[in-house]
Amino acid sequence: MPVPHLTHALNAPTLDLExxxxxxxxxxEHWFRKQWQHHTVPFYCSVDLRNSGFKLAPVDTxxxxxxFNNLNPTFIPLCIxxxxxxxEKICPNAHNVLLIPENHTRNVFYLQNIAMLQSIMQQAGMNIRIGSLLPDLDQPLPVLLPNGDSLLLxxxxxxxxxxxxxxxDPCAILLNNDLSGGIPEILQNLEQIIIPPLHAGWAxxxxxxxxxxxxxxxQDFADLIGIDPWLINPYFISCGKVDFHEKEGLDCVAAGVNEILHLIREKYAQYGISEKPxxxxKADSGTYGMGIMSIKDGAELYKLNRKQRNKMATIKEGLVVKNVLVQEGVHTFESIHQAVAEPVIxxxxxxxxxxFYRVHTGRGIDENLNAPGMHFVPLAFDTTCxxxxxxxxxxxxPNRFYTYGVIARLALLASAIELERYLQTPLPVLAEV
Incomplete structure (x- = not known):
């Protein structure tokens, strides 16, 4: 696979960063080892990065x-x-593990991910069965996948x-279900260990x-190596009590947009960057590229048509968006076959x-790529990160991939700290599955 190249050559800030x-x-590496002595690392994690040529930052974790099905097969032994x-660290006596996926019986690409995850865990020496939370499933359901693999839900x-x-009878429960719709009662108060913990879900x-x-x-990492933290960190604010259907709470969002645009312009002026900020x-919780839009002026929020408001108003599981994250946009100047791309670590x-690289032929350098029409190209690592x-x-x-790995691990560390901070958050409960 060809490695995506930067459509703009690296300029001073990012070249100096690398x-x-x-x-x-x-x-x-010594600093990371010290961090993991004080924080519990999440079981697994993926990080979306954006490389603008002048800034490299995580935009979602x-x-x-x-x-997992999109990873280069050469590196599956690393996964194992x-x-x-x-x-061994989380559940050293684990032998039987129940893997609970999303209820995506028709999303064969996602199910191929489950098949790969099951294979990795089996190769790591565990018995793995796949337990579905589908409410109408009362018998085992075999699913044939396009690549020839099969699953039994x-x-x-x-x-x-x-x-x-x-x-x-499993000794541990592994979730590959982000619990966007809440935490089913069937998962509450189990004596078996659940990984990741329930409070890691979007509920x-x-x-x-x-x-x-x-x-x-x-900030700590920037102090460690002597860089401007902005080079690896997007500005953001959050707004609550937002209702796109009723046009409520938009003043907060619009003011946040304009405030962050002002901060970006100051940084662009400092570094001589000519790009338009x-x-x-996006919704302050959830995945799958739903409830997200690119914007260049707060006034645009008051001019959204009904279709645009509907797109922003609900996310996965049909949940209504009430909290919004306003985040500095990071251009992606990486491309492959003339299509924009962003790395996911x-x-x-x-x-x-x-x-792998998330590639979208119909999106621009300042748009979300996690959207319909995207396709994936595995990161063709010649070496590990x-x-x-x-x-x-x-x-x-190899040097760029190492830098990507460093920034991704910073996001991983932030996730560990985040879970520690909000460990006591009350868990919403759904009806029994």
Whole structure:
């Protein structure tokens, strides 16, 4: 696979960033090791990055990653090894694990992700069964996948405080379901360990909480290697009590847009950047590219037509958007075959295990790429994200991938801190599945 190239050559800020990260590799790796002595690393994670050529930053972090099928097969052994470490740390006696996916029986690409995740865990030495939360599933459901793999979705049952499937009593529950619609009662108060924890789901989690934690991480890292934290950190604010249908709460969002645009313009002037700044308005929770728009002036919010308001008003599971994250937009100047691309980095435990480029032929450099029409190209790593090439340019593929891995791990650390901060958040409960 060809590696996407920057349509604009790296200019001074990011080229200097990559140089500093490469030169400080021993210091950085020591710093990360110290951080993991004080914080519990999430079980697994994926991070969406954007590389503008003058800024490299995470724009979203997913604690229930759904694209393991998009990873380069060459690096599956890394996944297996990292999975062994992750399970041993969280549940050392795990032998039987019940994997609970999203209720996406018709999304075959997502189900291929589940098949790959199941395979990785089996190769790591565990018995894995797939327990579905589909409310009308009362018999095992075999699913044939386009790549020739197959899955068996089994209805979950509960007895007392234990969850199980037919003839299978797991010691741990692995969620690949982000709980956007709330936490089903069947998952509440189990004696089995649940990974990730229930409060990591979108029923309780907020993106603004994550980026608040990332603010602190980015500042500490910037002090460590002597850079401007803005180079790796997007500005943001959050607004509550928003209703796009009724046009309520838009004053907060519009003011936030204009405030962040002002801050961006100041930074662009400082670094001599001529690009037009923009912000991303998106739901403060949830995934799948829903409830998100690119905007260049707060006044645009008052001119949205009904279709645009409807798009912003609801997200996955039909949930109404009430809280909005207003985030600095980071251009992507990476492209492959003349289509814009952004890297998505995958981690199991604290180990980077690969990633892929999200590619969209119908979107621009200042738009969200996680949208209908996207397709995936695996990151064609010649080496892992840990093996740099000191004889090559800072933006050579292995060096760029190492830098991506560093920034992704900063987001991973922010997720660990975020989960610690909000551990006591009350959990909303859904009706019994």
């Amino acid at each position: 140089k500093r990260i490469l030169a400080a590799k021993p210091t950085i 997913n604690l229930f990653p759904g694209g 090894q990292a999975m062994m470490i992750a399970v 089994e209805p979950v049952q509960r007895e007392g405080n234990r969850l199980f499937t037919r003839d299978f 309780t989690r907020r993106k603004s909480w994550h980026f608040s934690a990332y603010d602190n991480v980015a 923009f912000v991303i308005c 995958y981690m199991i435990d604290r180990h980077v295990v690969g990633g 840990m093996q740099t090439d000191p004889t090559a340019r800072p933006d050579a593929a």
